[in-house]
Amino acid sequence: MGARTDQTTDPALLQSLLQARRGTAFFARKLNELTDTELDGATLLHGWTRRHLVAHIGYNARAIARLIEWAATGIETPMYASPEARDHEINFGATLSPIALRNLFDHSAVHLNVEWRDLPEQAWHERVKTAQGRTVPASETVWMRTREVWTHAVDLNNGATFSDIPAPVLERLLQDITSAWKTRGTDTGLLITVTGTDLTYGDTAAENPTVITGTLPAVVGWATGRGTHAVTATQNGVPLENVPAAPQWI
Numbered sequence: 001m002g003a004r005t006d007q008t009t010d011p012a013l014l015q016s017l018l019q020a021r022r023g024t025a026f027f028a029r030k031l032n033e034l035t036d037t038e039l040d041g042a043t044l045l046h047g048w049t050r051r052h053l054v055a056h057i058g059y060n061a062r063a064i065a066r067l068i069e070w071a072a073t074g075i076e077t078p079m080y081a082s083p084e085a086r087d088h089e090i091n092f093g094a095t096l097s098p099i100a101l102r103n104l105f106d107h108s109a110v111h112l113n114v115e116w117r118d119l120p121e122q123a124w125h126e127r128v129k130t131a132q133g134r135t136v137p138a139s140e141t142v143w144m145r146t147r148e149v150w151t152h153a154v155d156l157n158n159g160a161t162f163s164d165i166p167a168p169v170l171e172r173l174l175q176d177i178t179s180a181w182k183t184r185g186t187d188t189g190l191l192i193t194v195t196g197t198d199l200t201y202g203d204t205a206a207e208n209p210t211v212i213t214g215t216l217p218a219v220v221g222w223a224t225g226r227g228t229h230a231v232t233a234t235q236n237g238v239p240l241e242n243v244p245a246a247p248q249w250i
Contacts, residue, residue, distance in 0.1 A: 006117050008124055016142045017116060019169055023149035024109050027057060030158045031105065036098035044155040044226060053152055054101050055093025059086070060148055061108035063131070064141045068115040071126035071138035079131045086131065112145065147173060151224060162217035162226070170220045171199070177223045177249050178202050186247035192219050210235050210244060222246055 006014060031054060034041075039050045048056075063079035063086075070077045080086040093104060124139045150169055153160045162170065174192070178201040181187035191209035192201040194216050203209055212219060214231035222231045228243040 004117060007119060008121050010121070010124070013124065013139055013142065016139075016146065019166060020142050020146040020149065021113065022166075023146050023153070023169070024113075026160070026164065027149045027153040027156070028105070028109070030153050030156050030160050031102070034156070034158055038158075039098055039101065041157065043157050048155075049094065050156055050158075051094040051096075051101060052090055053155055054105055055090050055096070057148060057152055058101075058104035058108045059089045059093060061105075061112040061145070064145055065108070065112045065115045067128040067130075067141050068112070068119055068138060070128045071123045072115075072119055074126070076129075078129065083131075116142070143172070147176070154221075154226065162221045163215075165217065165220075167216060170216050174199075174201055174216070174220050174223055177220075177246075180249060181247045184247075190244075190247070192223070194219055208236060210240070212243070224249055 006017060008014065008017075034050065039054065041050050042048075043050055043053045045053065066077040066079055069075075080089075093101065096104065119138065124137065126138050127135050128138055128141070129135050130140075130144070146169060150165045151173070153164070154162060165173075178187060178192065181190070181202070187203050189206045189209050190202045190212065191204065191206060192212045193199070194201075195214060197216070199216070202212075211234045212222060212231055213234070214222065218230035222228055222243070223246045225246055225248075228245075231243055233240040233243040
């Protein structure tokens with residue numbers, strides 16, 4: 001019997017699935033480099049240990065798998081019962097033994113991958129609802145997971161940087177973030193330019209914007225709230241002494 005493959009034949013979706021799977025493999029590599037004792041260490045996220053982060057990634061895979069089950073069956077299965085239930089799940093997961101925590105990550109990732117693989121072509125267009133209440137096609141779950149695994153691999157605080165993330169993922173991430181700012185009206189007067197490219201994001205209509213400049217990995221790190229390393233800020237061509245913090249993303 002030959003190996004089972006994705007039921008979808010959509011080239012763009014297959015490419016997106018590949019990026020999500022590569023991100024999962026990258027997160028797994030950075031996780032497996034850590035000793036059990038090091039799981040107690042701090043992440044780049046305030047108040048979260050690596051245990052919390054691994055639990056989050058594991059339960060996130062299960063939550064997204066529920067959306068794929070929804071798309072496949074037509075039976076509504078929310079990601080989480082409530083925001084409180086999500087938080088409780090993560091806090092509980094952080095108390096698991098190291099082997100159980102690692103198994104949570106491994107098994108949940110395999111489960112989600114199988115759900116994606118076996119979803120019929122047409123079902124990818126079925127509408128499901130995210131934890132934030134957005135109604136999206138099931139295909140959006142691939143990006144939801146891609147964003148989580150690549151960004152949080154950096155947050156593990158184990159040597160990964162935004163430079164490890166593929167450029168197409170970084171570009172979409174920056175587009176997502178700046179779109180969220182625009183929707184909330186928090187991007188006023190803020191323009192992002194990416195060194196060595198013609199990529200520009202933010203308030204392009206501003207007459208006197210604060211211009212944030214850096215490489216693609218650097219500006220995405222800044223935009224996600226992970227610091228101001230390797231980015232500069234200017235106004236009217238004059239360097240600012242301090243780079244302003246990015247508006248809230250999520």
